[in-house]
Structure formats: C-alpha cells, structure tokens
Amino acid sequence: MWILYIILPLAGLSLGWAIRWLYARFQLTSSEQRAERIKQDAIKEAEAKKKETLLEAKEQVIRERNQQEREARERRAELQRYERRVAQKEEILEKKTSQIERMEQQFIKRGKQLDERDAELEKEEERYHSELERISGLTVDEAKALIIADLENDAKHDAQALINKIEQDANLAADKKARDILVTTIQRLATEVTGDVTVTTVTLPNDEMKGRIIGREGRNIRTLETLTGVDIIIDDTPEAVVISCFDPVRREIAKTSLERLIVDGRIHPARIEEVVSKVSKDTSQKIFEEGEKVLFDVGIHNISQDAIRALGRLYFRTSYGQNVLYHSKEVATIAGVLAAEVGANRDLAKRAALLHDIGKGAESDSDQNHAEIGMEMARKMGEDPRIINAIGSHHSDIEPNCLESVLVQIADAISAARPGARRETLDNYIKRLENLENIAEGFTGVDKAYAIQAGRELRIIVNNEAVSDDRTKELAKGIAKKIEDDLRYPGRIKVTLIRETRIVEYAR
Secondary structure (H helix, E strand, O other), X not given: OHHHHHHHHHHHHHHHHHHHHHHHHHHHHHHHHHHHHHHXXXXXXXXXXXXHHHHHHHHHHHHHHXXXXXXXXXXXXXXXXXXXXXXXXXXXXXXXXHHHHHHHHHHHHHHHHHHHHHXXXXXXXXXXXXXHHHHHOXXXXXXXXXXXXXXXXXXXXXXXXXXXXXXXXXXXXXXXXXXXXXXXXXXXXXXXXXXXXXXEEEEOOOOHHHHHHHOHHHHHHHHXXXXXXXXXXXXXXXXXXXXXXXXXXXXXXXXXXXXXXXXXXXXXXXXXXXXHHHHHHHHHHHHHHHHHHHHHHHOOOOOOHHHHHHHHHHHHOEEOOEEHHHHHHHHHHHHHHHHHHHOOOHHHXXXXXXXXXXXXXXXXXOOOOHHHHHHHHHHHOOOOHHHHHHHHHOOOOOOOOOHHHHHHHHHHHXXXXXXXXXXXXXXXXXXXXXXXXXXXHOOOOEEEEEEEOOOOEEEEXXXXXXXXXXXXXXXXXXXXXXXXXXXXXXXXXEEEEEOOOOOOOOOO
16 A cells, blocks of 8 residues: 555656646747748748839839939030030131131231321421421421420429429418417417407496406405406406406306306305306216217217217317317218228228317317327227327328328318318408509509409409500519419419500580
8 A cells, every 4th residue: 555655646746747848848849830930921021021122222223214314315405505505606706706807907908008108207207307497497406405495494484383382382381280289279278368269258238247247355256267267357348358268168167157147147256156066067068968969960989978078178169260079070071971982991080080189178288289189088098090090190290001091181171171161360361452452553554453252363453555455464474473472372363454445425
C-alpha cells in the first residue's frame, strides 16, 4: 500500500511535466507559424512598397522630362527671338555703316573744297595786306606796333580805372565795417555815450512831469537809474526826457517803466521799484517769446534756452537801422534757399545762418568780437562744427571750411545790401547829394545841376550858347570822370546832360 502512495505522486508529477512540455511545444509551433505569417506579410508589403516607389519614381522622371522639354522649347524660342533681334541690329548697323561711308566721302569732298577755299583766301589776304601797305605807307610790323601801342594805352587807362574802383569799394567796405564795429562796441561797453544808437526819447504830457520824475532831492530819478542801469537826461527840451544806455535791453526796460509811471501818475521809489520789477519780467518773457517765435518761423528746433534768450535779445539790437533778429531770420531764409539750389545741407545752413549773429545777444563782458563769442556759445551748446565755423567765418575772421559757411557769408551780405535794409544818416545823405551838384556846377557852361533818385542820377542843364552839341558828350565824360576821382559811392551814377534851344516870337 505504501508503495502505491509513492508511485501515484511520482506518476502525477511525470504526467504534469509531460503535459507542460507538450504545451510548450505547441506554443513554440504556434509562434513559428505566426512569425512565418508575419514574415510573409512583411515581404508582400515590401514588394507593394517597392512597386509603389518604382511607380512614383517613374512618374517623377516623366514630370522632370516634361519640364526639361518645356524649358528646352522656351530656350529655343528665346534663342530664335534673340537671333531675330541680332539679325535686325546687323541690318541696321549695315545701313548706318553705309550712311557713315557716304558721309565720310562727303566730308572728304568738303574738306578738299575748304582747303581750296583756304588757299584762295590766303592769296586774297596777301593781296589785301600788300594793298594796305601800299595805301597806308606802313609795313605789317609797323602797323602791329602802332596797334599794340594804342591797345596798351587803352589797357593802362582801363586798368587804372579798375584800380580806382577797387580802392573806392575797399574804402567804402572798410568804412561800413568800422561803423559796424563801433556800434557793436558802444552797445557792449559800459561807458557813457550819446548818439542815435544809445539814446531813447520819452515824450511827456507836460513839463511839470519832469519835476515829478526827479522827485524830492532827486530820489525818484536816482531810484530809476539805479534799478534800470541807465542815465536819464532831463534838460531844457520841452516835454521830453532822454534815456541813455549802452545796453538796448536796459534802455527798453527804462523807457517802458517810465511810460507806465507817467500814465499811472504815482511816481515814488516804492512804486518805481514795483513797476521796474514788473517790466523786467515782461521784457524777459518777451525776449524768450521773440526767440521762440523766430525759431518756429524758420522751422528750427532743439536749441537750448540760453540760445533762445540770446536770439530774443537781438530783437532790441539794430545795425544801421536794421533789426538784428529780423536780419538773422532773413539770412536764415536766404541761406536755406541757396542751399536748396546748390545741393548743400539746407537745415544746417539755415541753423548756422540764424545763429551767425548770436554773439551780439550774449550777456558777456568779454573783449572778443561777436563772431568769437558766438563760436564759443555754439561750442558750449554742442552745435555741429560746421555751424561753429560758419558763425566764426561770416565776417572772414577765420577761413570757411564747408559750403554752408560760404552760403552764410553770401546770405549775410545779401540781407545787408538789399535796398532798404540799412539807412545812412541824413547828414551824410545830403552831403553826398550836394557834392554831386557842386562838382557838376564847377564846369564851364553848366547852368544848373540836380541830384535825383537818391543820388543815383545827376541831371545837368547846360547853356546852349556856351556848349555845342559836339562838346556835350565831352563835358558829360569829364563830369563823370571828376565824380569817379573825387567821390566815394556805392553802385554807379548816371550823368544826363540836357541842352535845348528855345526860340520865342510874338505875333501882334
């Protein structure tokens, strides 16, 4: 029995192992079959992919072949068009070549004719010279010497006239520049001066106002002079007070303050201080507004407030009666137009032209001229070196190094020289007219002379009995020569002589 208990488990164990081995064998067979199927499927799919790839490759080859054929056809068409154009050009070139050959033959023929004509002219010229020598009794060399002598005399006369004109222009320019330097110096130096450029007259309602302006023991006038920095001159001139000062801004403040005090009627030190303070603020604001206004008018921006105030102070400065701020604005406009015409930097030229006289508006006690002060101000403001050069060279103190500097010089000269820009003093004007008339009346046969058109024309009436028609032209030349030698004047003066014969008879 116990043997049975041993055999049965062993038999069961063996049976289990056998079943397990059979199952594993079965699984292996199934896996091999599945792998075979997968392999077959993969082979079929690869063959399908291969066929599909081959088909796509064939289609691609066909498309590329069609594209190449199309491009080849287009190239052939382009070549055919090019060949036609070349053939046309060759035909045109052949026609032009034939035409040039014909023209060349014509030129050769024409050249031969001209050579023959030159030979004939040379013969005629020789005959002409021989005839001239026979008639005049002079050889060619003698005639040349005579002509050269006449030309030399004429050239010497013209050269002397030109030298005289250059000297006169130089003296006139030097005189104008000296006056400009003097005016600029007077307005900047703190010295007591009198003249048209340093005094202002204030009209009073009555002479009693003079005593109120002076005040008790002179307190009012001293207060006004101390606060404004001007000299107030009260003399015997009826209903008028003169304000004298080197600084036009201070003079304007004093004038406006005095006018307001006269209108208000309350004139005492406290009121004077209040009015002067208010006018000073208003004037400072006006200076800034004038500077901003001119910048807006010319279209310039990005300028410091110090430069704006310096420009605004030019509103109160004058040069030969020309407002310096308006002059600077005019120069900027002219320089901009010139720059646009010649292709220069228009904005830079306008900016340099507007700032060219900024040194005149600087609050400085330096002994430098206004161009040097303006250069220093522009350098501190960080302006372009070309602008600094234009400011310094506008009066030729330094050499201009760019086209814009030259344009500023030209625009400045145009603005100063245009008609009506600047004025002469009345005494000089009258004296110049009198000198013209006196020179003409100093000649024999002149009855009366009149300087007209602001001295640009001298109209002379001569005695018809003392001066003949033939002598009239000689007399006109003599008067013009005398004017050129004795007077200095801008431009030219027209000399007109009038000679007439009047015969009067009465029928009774």
